[in-house]
Amino acid sequence: MTEPSVPEWVQSLGELATDLQNRDGTESTLSSIVASAVGLVPGARWAGVSVITDGAIEVAASTHSLVAELDEIQVAVGEGPWTSALRQHRSVHVADMATDTRWPRFASAAVARGVGSSLSFRLFAEQHRVGALTLYGSEAGAFTADSLVIGDLLAQHASLAMIGVAVEGQFNRALATRDVIGQAKGLIMHQQNLSGLEAFQLLVRTSQNGNVKLVDVARWLVEQHEASLRGGRR
Structure with missing residues (x-):
């Protein structure tokens, strides 16, 4: 009996998942995702x-400067597909940017820059930070049903990777705090x-009396000690 063939993109997603686990830091992880x-x-x-993050918008990773420009436009006009994806907690598909009526001001600017269609996926949500993955096509109807499926799976991989990066960062900060104390x-x-x-x-007691975080008190003591050692070697 012949085994069913596995689509190439399934294997590629598996390889991406492994790659993301080996990435060090947010910037490297997101760069791998968009590429x-x-x-x-x-x-x-x-x-x-x-x-x-706390109301401030940034392009954390992109494959082209056009992405940052389109982000700035969405912020300036107060509308657009990825902002809707964030608010509605779902993917947003623009099949034809020239005829879509949901965000007329953004769509007009996007078409003028050669964008024909887009896909946006909400990625992750933390207390003060939310993110979205947006894909742009140069032609109307560029995205198919497969695009939606693969894009959604990719967004899920990205979300898990970002959660992992955040948890690792918290763990490393906790270790650093413990060490300095x-x-x-x-x-x-x-x-x-x-x-x-x-x-x-x-x-x-020093922390409480001075209304200063315990780790900051500890860090100050360590820094003062290191400074005195450097001064003694002069």
């Missing part, structure tokens, strides 16, 4: 990931002949 989008999604000529506690133990618990309690 893969143009290669995998039928009809996609340009791609970008746009992010809104440990260093400060060690300095206090050595300088004031205190136990580990007594040194930590002193750090906590």
Whole structure:
């Protein structure tokens, strides 16, 4: 019995998932996503990931400067496909930019720049940040049913990758915080002949009395110690 053939894009998505796991940092991850989008999604000529953080909008990654320009237009006119994707929590397909009536001001500007169609997918949502993946085609009707399926799967991969990057970042920050507090506690133990618990309690009291975060107190102590060491070597 002949095994059913697997579409090439399925294998490519699997390879992308592996690649994203090996990426280091948000910028590298998003750059890989948009580059893969143009290669995998039928009809996609340009791609970008746009992010809104505390109301500020930026293009986090793109395959062409046109993407940033289109983002700026959507912000300026207050309408467009990817902003709708963010608000409506779903994908938005513009089959023919020249005849679409949902965002007339944006559509007119996009057509003038050679854009015929688009696909937008909401990527991720955090407390102060949301993002969207938008694909642009140079012709009307550039995107097919396969484009929608592949684009949606790619967006899901991207969302998972971004969550992973965020979690890793939080973990690394937690490790850094623990390390600097440990260093400060060690300095206090050595300088004031205190136990580990007594040194930590002193750090906590200093933090509370000064209304300063514990990690900031610890960092200041460590920096002062390092500065004194550098001064002593002069």
